Amino acid sequence: MKQTFLLLTLAVFLFNCKEQTKKETEITTDYKKEELDVTTSIYPETLTKIFDAHGGIDLWNQMKSLEFTMPKPNGNEVTLTNLKTREALITHPDFVIGHDGTKTWYVNNKEGEYKGYDPKYYYNLMFYFYAMPFVFGDDGINISDAEPLTFEGKTYPGIKFTYENGVGETPEDQYIVYYNPETYVMEWLGYTVNFIPGIDTTEFHFRKYSKWQDVNGILLPAEMVRYKYKNNLPTEPMGTTQFIDVKLTKQAVPKATFKAPEIATIVE
Structure with a gap:
């Protein structure tokens, strides 16, 4: 009798273990097979919504090169940039400016x-304005709330961006992105200027992002208006x-494209 009871107890124990293992197996997820959005989790909620309104930081991070043309009175200016390494090439009838990643x-x-x-600052200046808001996904950037901007009766909430020491040519720069409170699309940029001699480096300048265009799922500027300020x-x-x-493509441009030709002047 005692032996029968022990056998019955062992059978119940093994059955319970099997059921518990089955339950654990049923709720276990193989995250290697899941498509998880882990990139945007490192950004504040508001900035993530701004990224999403422009196509999403995850889609942007899949892109590797960007090219755009600015029509000007004395000829078109074409800017080409490798997004991951920030090599750059600007071509214009009057000049060519390049950055090979180092020089x-x-x-x-x-x-x-x-x-x-000034090539030292200009090689990525318009790229930086153009690639907003996504450039604020770079490393070494500090993010905080800013006072809203009210212009012509409409109020735009703002996010302020500053840089850690040693980031970029002018880490003293400050930027404020003002966005539409309903759509979260970027509408204004406020920024300080630290590379032009004789200018107030604490005064905010302004550009309005007046028109956008969809390029491969990413919302990029079609028109930008520079404003006077006071x-x-x-x-x-x-x-x-x-x-x-x-x-805007998922293919990087060959590095040789950005190499200085023999006739080039290297900026020290």
Whole structure:
């Protein structure tokens, strides 16, 4: 009798173990086979919503090269950038500016001394304006709330971005993205300027992102308006920049494209 009871107890124990193992197996998930959105979890909720309104940071991170053209009175200016390594090439009838990932260089296509943009700062300047808000997904950026911007009776909430020491050529720069409170699409940019001599480095300048275009699922600027400013507020428009022939791809541009030609001047 005692032996029968022991056998029965052992059978019940083994059955319970089997059921417990079955339950654990049923709720176990193989996350290697799951498509998880882990990238956006490292950003504040508001910034994530802004990214999402523009196509999503995860889709942006799949892209490896960006090219856009700005029509100008004296010729089209074409900017080409490798997104992951930030090599850059700007071509214009009057000049060429390049950055091979380490060195910045330029070629003067006009007679006489080069009097164009400072290549050290210009090679990624318009790219930075153009690739917003996604450039604020870079490392070394501090994020905080900003006072909203009210312009012509409409109020735009803001997020402020600053840089850790040693990040970029001018880590003192500050940026504020002002967004539509209903759609979370970026509408304004406030920014300080630290690379032009004689300018107030604490005064905020402003650009309005007036038109957007969908490029491979990412919302990128089609038109940007530069504004006059006073007391850290925009006042009136002073010029419009258009962006055409935009290419955003998942293929990087060969590094040789950004190599300085023999006639180039290397910027120290």
